[in-house]
Amino acid sequence: DAGVIQSPRHEVTEMGQEVTLRCKPISGHDYLFWYRQTMMRGLELLIYFNNNVPIDDSGMPEDRFSAKMPNASFSTLKIQPSEPRDSAVYFCASSPRDRGTEAFFGQGTRLTVV
Amino acid sequence: KNQVEQSPQSLIILEGKNCTLQCNYTVSPFSNLRWYKQDTGRGPVSLTIMTFSENTKSNGRYTATLDADTKQSSLHITASQLSDSASYICVVSLNTGFQKLVFGTGTRLLVSP
Numbered sequence: 001d002a003g004v005i006q007s008p009r010h011e012v013t014e015m016g017q018e019v020t021l022r023c024k025p026i027s028g029h030d031y032l033f034w035y036r037q038t039m040m041r042g043l044e045l046l047i048y049f050n051n052n053v054p055i056d057d058s059g060m061p062e063d064r065f066s067a068k069m070p071n072a073s074f075s076t077l078k079i080q081p082s083e084p085r086d087s088a089v090y091f092c093a094s095s096p097r098d099r100g101t102e103a104f105f106g107q108g109t110r111l112t113v114v
Numbered sequence: 115k116n117q118v119e120q121s122p123q124s125l126i127i128l129e130g131k132n133c134t135l136q137c138n139y140t141v142s143p144f145s146n147l148r149w150y151k152q153d154t155g156r157g158p159v160s161l162t163i164m165t166f167s168e169n170t171k172s173n174g175r176y177t178a179t180l181d182a183d184t185k186q187s188s189l190h191i192t193a194s195q196l197s198d199s200a201s202y203i204c205v206v207s208l209n210t211g212f213q214k215l216v217f218g219t220g221t222r223l224l225v226s227p
Contacts (some may be wrong), residue, residue, distance in 0.1 A: 004157070037195060041219070042203070042217050042218065042219035043158070043203065043205075043217040044217070045215060091157050091158075093157070100149070101162050102163065103160075105155050105157025105158050105159070106155075107155070107156050107157055108155075108156070108157055
């Protein structure tokens with residue numbers, strides 16, 4: 001398996017534009033997570049899904065953020081409208097049911113909002 | 115408040131030397147503690163996991179310790195290599211449901227030749 005695949009690797013956008021980040025989890029994993037990482041705050045869990053259903057979105061900072069998982073092999077994180085303070089690295093991770101809390105991370109999308 | 119604090123924030127050591135990274139947590143109820151290694155430009159990768167009853171766990175040149183009484187963990191790296199240069203993140207899981215995780219902000223380690 002190629003691991004968790006995220007796209008794009010880098011995204012530069014202007015303030016106010018819509019941004020969509022994409023993730024393909026490891027096949028067979030039941031859980032999918034979206035994290036945000038900044039120098040100041042480290043890693044923060046935004047939302048996670050179990051079997052394509054959103055379970056906990058309490059980490060989503062504002063209504064500008066939304067996430068979907070239409071099927072077991074694809075998820076998106078959308079920011080609309082984007083703001084400079086959204087600049088961060090966004091990680092997608094997946095986990096199998098029997099591995100407890102170990103998450104397998106993608107390489108991340110570095111988002112810069114100017 | 116559930117918190118994980120790591121020290122030092124950053125560290126520079128010479129290749130071949132040993133080092134120890136610290137993690138203090140105030141998380142309750144405790145389930146387990148993981149150390150992740152994050153190379154620059156990549157996602158974190160799990161190194162070790164420790165539950166309440168485990169004191170020490172090794173993974174090659176990495177040895178993690180856990181003192182559940184003092185709520186402290188350490189990650190010891192032996193005979194450091196240039197490839198050990200990375201951020202090391204301590205993550206504590208709450209025993210209140212799946213994926214209730216509290217992250218430390220990490221220690222940036224640079225191994226210098």
